[in-house]
Amino acid sequence: MIEKVKTDKKKxxxxxxxxxxDVASTGQILRELAEGMIDEFDxxxxxxxxxxxxxxxxxxxxxxxxxxxxxxxxxIRVRVPEFSKSNKISRIKNILSYFIGAMIATFKVGKMDYxxxxxxxxxxxxxxxxxxxxxxxxxxxxxxxxxxxEQTMAVGYSKNKLILKAMMWFDKFSCNQADKVIVVxxxxxETLKGRFKGTKVPNHTFINNWIDEKEIYPLPANHEKVxxxxxxxxxxxxxxIMYSGNLGLYYDLENLMGxxxxxxxxxxxxxxxxxxxxxxxxxxxxKEKNNLQNVRFIPYQDKSDLIYSLNAGDxxxxxxxxxxxxxxxxxxxxxxxxxxxxxxxxxxxxxxARLIIEEMQCGYVxxxxxxTEIELFIKKTLEQKDTSILAEMGKQGRICLETNLIxxxxxxxxxxEFESC
Numbered sequence: 341m342i343e344k345v346k347t348d349k350k351k352x353x354x355x356x357x358x359x360x361x362d363v364a365s366t367g368q369i370l371r372e373l374a375e376g377m378i379d380e381f382d383x384x385x386x387x388x389x390x391x392x393x394x395x396x397x398x399x400x401x402x403x404x405x406x407x408x409x410x411x412x413x414x415x416i417r418v419r420v421p422e423f424s425k426s427n428k429i430s431r432i433k434n435i436l437s438y439f440i441g442a443m444i445a446t447f448k449v450g451k452m453d454y455x456x457x458x459x460x461x462x463x464x465x466x467x468x469x470x471x472x473x474x475x476x477x478x479x480x481x482x483x484x485x486x487x488x489x490e491q492t493m494a495v496g497y498s499k500n501k502l503i504l505k506a507m508m509w510f511d512k513f514s515c516n517q518a519d520k521v522i523v524v525x526x527x528x529x530e531t532l533k534g535r536f537k538g539t540k541v542p543n544h545t546f547i548n549n550w551i552d553e554k555e556i557y558p559l560p561a562n563h564e565k566v567x568x569x570x571x572x573x574x575x576x577x578x579x580x581i582m583y584s585g586n587l588g589l590y591y592d593l594e595n596l597m598g599x600x601x602x603x604x605x606x607x608x609x610x611x612x613x614x615x616x617x618x619x620x621x622x623x624x625x626x627k628e629k630n631n632l633q634n635v636r637f638i639p640y641q642d643k644s645d646l647i648y649s650l651n652a653g654d655x656x657x658x659x660x661x662x663x664x665x666x667x668x669x670x671x672x673x674x675x676x677x678x679x680x681x682x683x684x685x686x687x688x689x690x691x692x693a694r695l696i697i698e699e700m701q702c703g704y705v706x707x708x709x710x711x712t713e714i715e716l717f718i719k720k721t722l723e724q725k726d727t728s729i730l731a732e733m734g735k736q737g738r739i740c741l742e743t744n745l746i747x748x749x750x751x752x753x754x755x756x757e758f759e760s761c
Contacts, residue, residue, distance in 0.1 A: 352381040352758070353449055353476065355442055355457040355468040359385050359415060362392035363640050365585070365671040366460050366485055369549055374413045376751035381454070381758070384414040386445045388438050393616065393640075394423045405445060416445045425618045435461045442468055452476040454758055462488035463507050466514025473517060479761040482518035485549075486668040487511075487531050494663030495589045508535075515542045519761045522754075524549050524669050525692030531666035545757055548692075550750040551674035553742060555643075558680035558734070559651040569648045573638050578610040579725045581684070581718065582653030584646075585672040587617030592661040592686070592708055594619060597626045597635075599714050604632050609722060614638040614649055650679040655721050655730060658685045658693055662708040665691040677702060677741045682733035684717055686710075696745075702737030 354374060358367035367387075374383050389400035396419070400406060406417040418441030423430035438461065455478045457469030466482055473480035489507035492498050512535055515521050521544040523529055533541050559566055570576045587593060593613075600611050611634060613623065620637065627635045641649045650656070656676040660668065665688035673693045676683055683703025687694035697703045704720065706713040724730050 349380065349382045350453040351451060352377070352383045352454045352456060353446070353452040353472055353478070354383060354385045355455075355465065355472065356385050356387040357438060357458070357460045357465065358392055359387035359417075360410065360643075362388075362390050363643065364392050366458055367392070368643060369671065370458070371410075371413075372550075372552055372747055373751060373754060375411050376747060377755055377758075378412045380755050383412075384416065384449045384452075386416050386418065386442045386449070388420045388441075389417045391420055391422070391434075394425055396420070396422050404441065405448070416448060418442055418445060425616070426621065435464065439464045439468065443471055446472055446475050449476075452478045454479050454481065454761070456481045456483065456758075458483045459485050459488065459511075462486070462492070463510050463514075466511050466518075470514050470517045479519045479758075480517060481520045481522060481758060481761065482514055483522045483524075484515075484528065484532070485524055487528065487666070490531065490667045491590065491664065494667060495661055497589060512536070518542055520545065520757055522547055522757060525666070526695065527666040527690055527692050528669070534666075545753075547750050547753045547757070548745055549669065549671055549674060550745055550747045551678040551741070552747045553678050556647050556650060556675055556678035558738060559647065561651075563648070563651065565645075565648040566651045569645075569652045573612070573636055575610055575612060575636065575652060578634075579608055579722065580610055580612055580652060580654045581657070581721070582612045582614060582650075582655070583657040583659070584614040584650060584653070584675070585670070587613060587615050587620040587623060589618060590661050590664055590668065591659040591670075593623060593659070594626070595709070595711065596657075596659070596686075596714070597623060597630075597632075599711050599718070600635065601630055601632060602715060603718060603722075604630070604634060606634060606722070610634045610636055612636045612638055612653065615640055646675065647679070650675055650681065653679075653681055654725065655684055656681050658683050658687065658697070658703070660687050660691065660693070660708060662688065664688070664708075669693055673697075674741070674745060677737040677745070680734040680738040682721075682730045683737070684714075684721065686714060697737075700737045700740040702733045702740070 356370045358364035360371045408415040420437040423434040455472035489504045669692045685705035704717045
């Protein structure tokens with residue numbers, strides 16, 4: 341029997357900021373979302389040229405726009421200036437270049453039935469979606485991965501009340517203009533309702549982020565590439581407590597280093613930080629100043645190698661700074677659970693990530709800034725490192741993930757929400 345090809349696909353425009361090959365977690369999610377919906381929609385992505393690290397390759401410096409096709413998804417890339425993650429001005433220039441370029445690129449994509457954007461870059465991601473809705477007379481779906489200015493306020497990135505008030509007004513405007521708002525945590529629904537004080541709350545729903553369980557899965561400790569990763573970064577024959585992800589402002593990592601310092605004389609344990617970010621340099625300086633010989637800093641891993649780095653860790657951190665509840669959900673959680681690893685969670689009560697860990701019983705959890713209990717949890721995992729307790733926690737998480745948090749489940753929910761608009 342010949343399979344019938346769908347010829348009447350609706351057209352979907354996605355503003356993505358970052359897209360593959362960039363390693364930003366939102367870019368990876370959007371790649372999987374787009375490719376997962378390709379049978380239902382004719383999809384065009386508008387994003388920056390590969391530049392998540394701040395650098396732009398020479399082949400992307402010659403034109404304003406670059407058209408590509410990746411696995412059936414049309415991609416329009418906007419050239420942006422290089423930037424330093426530690427320099428606010430250069431980052432702002434980079435983000436504004438994308439915003440203006442994406443607005444112009446909107447005229448290059450033809451008719452659209454749906455427009456979808458995420459809350460990255462902060463505020464501007466939502467406004468791009470509104471722009472696309474107006475220009476294309478399309479239905480607009482706004483996916484809030486992080487609430488801003490709430491996130492900005494939580495970590496003190498800006499204390500300018502005028503700017504924060506303007507940010508709130510614009511993002512509420514984007515929510516009101518959306519035909520549907522999708523948040524990624526149960527706690528984030530309460531934040532949305534709180535913004536509108538429970539009245540005239542925009543049409544909304546909740547869909548978990550996910551991990552591709554076929555790309556990230558448990559591997560044996562003696563797997564050739566897991567062993568190679570450990571040897572490359574001097575981790576062999578150690579109990580590895582790993583942090584994998586963005587080394588940014590939202591995770592209280594600088595204070596975590598103060599707790600880690602108390603274990604500086606333990607030669608049987610190593611604390612590995614895999615990734616880049618705005619505070620990486622200050623963490624490295626802390627390590628050197630305090631002679632933390634059992635701390636390692638490891639570069640971002642290619643997505644194809646992530647399975648090996650995640651499996652190298654014996655226990656993984658899942659952290660958020662105080663004030664992030666209802667604002668953001670750390671996407672690293674899904675990768676840890678997929679790799680079948682136990683979790684050391686530092687998360688507020690009632691936050692989505694903490695609810696998942698507690699429901700799956702796949703780790704130990706305490707509240708942000710409870711450094712005494714964080715230290716006790718490190719001691720506890722070290723006491724249990726030669727038992728089966730931690731392995732059983734990780735195994736339990738993987739079993740629950742396969743039931744509730746796989747890619748196909750979430751993508752089907754997205755398709756349903758798009759088609760219901």
